[in-house]
Amino acid sequence: QVQLVESGGGLVQAGGSLRLSCASSGRTIRWYAMAWFRQAPGQEREFVAAISYAGSITDAGDSVKGRFTMSRDNAKKTVYLQMDSLKPEDTAVYYCATRFGEPKRRKSEYDYWGQGTQVTVSS
Secondary structure, three states, X not given: OEEEEEEOXXXXXXXXXXXEEEEEEEOOOOOEEEEEEEEOOOOOOEEEEEEOOOXXXXXXXXXXXXXXXXXXXXXXXXXXXXXXXXXXXXXXXXEEEEEEOOOOOOHHHOOXXXXXXXXXXXX
C-alpha cells in the first residue's frame, strides 16, 4: 500500500501563486509515476500534471501548461506542484495520485490517491 498526503492548499487572489506538496509513505514508490488531478464542484476529475519516477518525463494539461510546474524529490518521497498566475477557474480540490510505470493522463490508470487539498482562487 502507498499512502499519499497533500498539503499547501488555501485561498489566494487571482494572479497569485501556491505550491502544493504530496508526501508518500508505505511501500516504495521506486519506478512509480506521480500525478496531480483536480475536481471542481459538479465537474469531472481532470488531469493537471504528471511526472515519471526519474523526472525525465513530464506532462501537463492544456489549461495549466506554462503556469503550473510539477517536480519531485525522491529522497523525500515528495512531489510538488508549483502553481503560478492562478485564475478563478483553477479553484478545485487537488488530488495526488500514483501508479507503477509511465505517467498517464487517465485517472483510471492510477492506483493510489490522496484525500485532496482545497485550492480557492478569488477574483
